[in-house]
Amino acid sequence: MQIITKMINVTLNSDLVFAVKKRLAKIGLSQGGFINGFIHFLANNHILPFKRLTKTEEETAQKIATLTALENNVCEYDKKKKIQKSVNDTAYMKAKEVLSRVKLSMSRAIRMLYEKFVLSGEMPYQFILTSPDPVY
Numbered sequence: 001m002q003i004i005t006k007m008i009n010v011t012l013n014s015d016l017v018f019a020v021k022k023r024l025a026k027i028g029l030s031q032g033g034f035i036n037g038f039i040h041f042l043a044n045n046h047i048l049p050f051k052r053l054t055k056t057e058e059e060t061a062q063k064i065a066t067l068t069a070l071e072n073n074v075c076e077y078d079k080k081k082k083i084q085k086s087v088n089d090t091a092y093m094k095a096k097e098v099l100s101r102v103k104l105s106m107s108r109a110i111r112m113l114y115e116k117f118v119l120s121g122e123m124p125y126q127f128i129l130t131s132p133d134p135v136y
Helices: 014-026 033-046 055-071 089-101 106-118
Strands: 005-013 080-088
Touching: 005 014, 005 055, 005 089, 005 106, 014 033, 014 055, 014 080, 014 106, 033 080, 033 106, 055 080, 055 106, 080 089
Parallel strands: none
Antiparallel strands: 005 080
């Protein structure tokens, strides 16, 4: 069975991307898994896993990301980074329906996901890693 995928293209602040990648590495998760888990959470639960961020919260997350990048000598200030990830098309379409109800675009929702993760340091949604059944 072939799974149809959809490419997601998002442009984010490079310092924000660095800060998230650094935190994800500590828990053994990739950006692709992070975004994919978010899309599936939206599709399966039909809710946003966090409240919409205020402008102040968004600005604070950007400042934290910049400080993190400065501490690691990789700060690029206001440079942008393009992220491309492939996700399940069915989950993507269901997630888009959820986001349209809360009046968010996919790009903005993913940016808020990154900002929320930088602000709290915790996964904004329940993430369960599954491994294939062992072969006996």
